[in-house]
Amino acid sequence: MKMNKSKKIDIAERFGGKGIFPYQLAFTLLMPIRNIFLSPKKLIQRLEIKEDSIILEIGSGPGYFSIKIAESISKGKLILADIQQEMLDYAKKRIDKKGLKNVEYYLCDGKTLQFPDNSFDRIFMVTVIGEVENKEEYMKEFYRILKNDGILSISELAGDPDKMTIEDIKVLAENSGFKFYKIYGNKKNFTINFKKHNGTQHGKKQ
Numbered sequence: 001m002k003m004n005k006s007k008k009i010d011i012a013e014r015f016g017g018k019g020i021f022p023y024q025l026a027f028t029l030l031m032p033i034r035n036i037f038l039s040p041k042k043l044i045q046r047l048e049i050k051e052d053s054i055i056l057e058i059g060s061g062p063g064y065f066s067i068k069i070a071e072s073i074s075k076g077k078l079i080l081a082d083i084q085q086e087m088l089d090y091a092k093k094r095i096d097k098k099g100l101k102n103v104e105y106y107l108c109d110g111k112t113l114q115f116p117d118n119s120f121d122r123i124f125m126v127t128v129i130g131e132v133e134n135k136e137e138y139m140k141e142f143y144r145i146l147k148n149d150g151i152l153s154i155s156e157l158a159g160d161p162d163k164m165t166i167e168d169i170k171v172l173a174e175n176s177g178f179k180f181y182k183i184y185g186n187k188k189n190f191t192i193n194f195k196k197h198n199g200t201q202h203g204k205k206q
C-alpha cells in the first residue's frame, strides 16, 4: 500500500516525539545494537524468571525481548499485550517462525486488563510506561493481576522521548501499593522492580 506524504511526515515526527510508538517503525526496535542498553539475556536475569513462570509483557512491540523470554520458560507462558494490533501481528510472525508454543496475545484497550486477580508471576515492560496514557489505572490493574509473590518490572532506556525518571516511576508504583524491590543499571538505562509487599506482610493488600 502506498503511503501519502503527510502520513510519512507524521511517522517521522513521532520517531523523535512523544506518544504511542508508530507500528510502521517497529523494525527499528529490532536492531541488535539495543543490546548495549539492555539485552534480552540481562532482562531475563533481572526478572528472576523461573522455567514455569507465567509472564505478562506490556507493550511488547514487535517482540525484541519476547522470543528469548518465551524460550527461557519451557514450562511457563508468556502473554504479549499491546495497544496496537499491528505490533502483536508482527511479534506473532517472528515468534511463530521460532516454533514457540507458549505465547499468547492480548490487545489492550488502554484502561483495563481483562485477566483474573493474581494471574501473573511477572509483569514487565521496556520503554513503555511513559507512553501509557492511563498510568494510574494500569498500575492498579498490575497490582490486581500480579500474584502476591510476583514482580512488576519497569525498564527505561536512553533515547526514549517518553522516558520516565526513577523517582517518578517509584511514586507512580508506590501510590498503587507496590513496594520497591530492586534496581539495576543507572539513571540513563535502568530496570526497577517492585513487589506487592516488602516481605513482612505476606502479600496482604494494604
Ligand SMILES: C[S@@+](CC[C@H](N)C(=O)[O-])C[C@H]1O[C@@H](n2cnc3c(N)ncnc32)[C@H](O)[C@@H]1O
Pocket (backbone or CB within 6 Å): 020, 021, 029, 058, 059, 060, 061, 062, 063, 064, 065, 081, 082, 083, 084, 087, 108, 110, 125, 126, 127, 128, 131, 132, 133, 134
Ligand atoms: C517504544 S515501544 C517498545 C516496544 C518493546 N517493549 C521494546 O522495547 O522493543 C512501546 C510499545 O508500547 C505500546 N503501548 C503504548 N501504550 C500502550 C498501552 N496503553 N497499552 C499497551 N501497550 C501500549 C506501543 O504500541 C508500542 O508497541
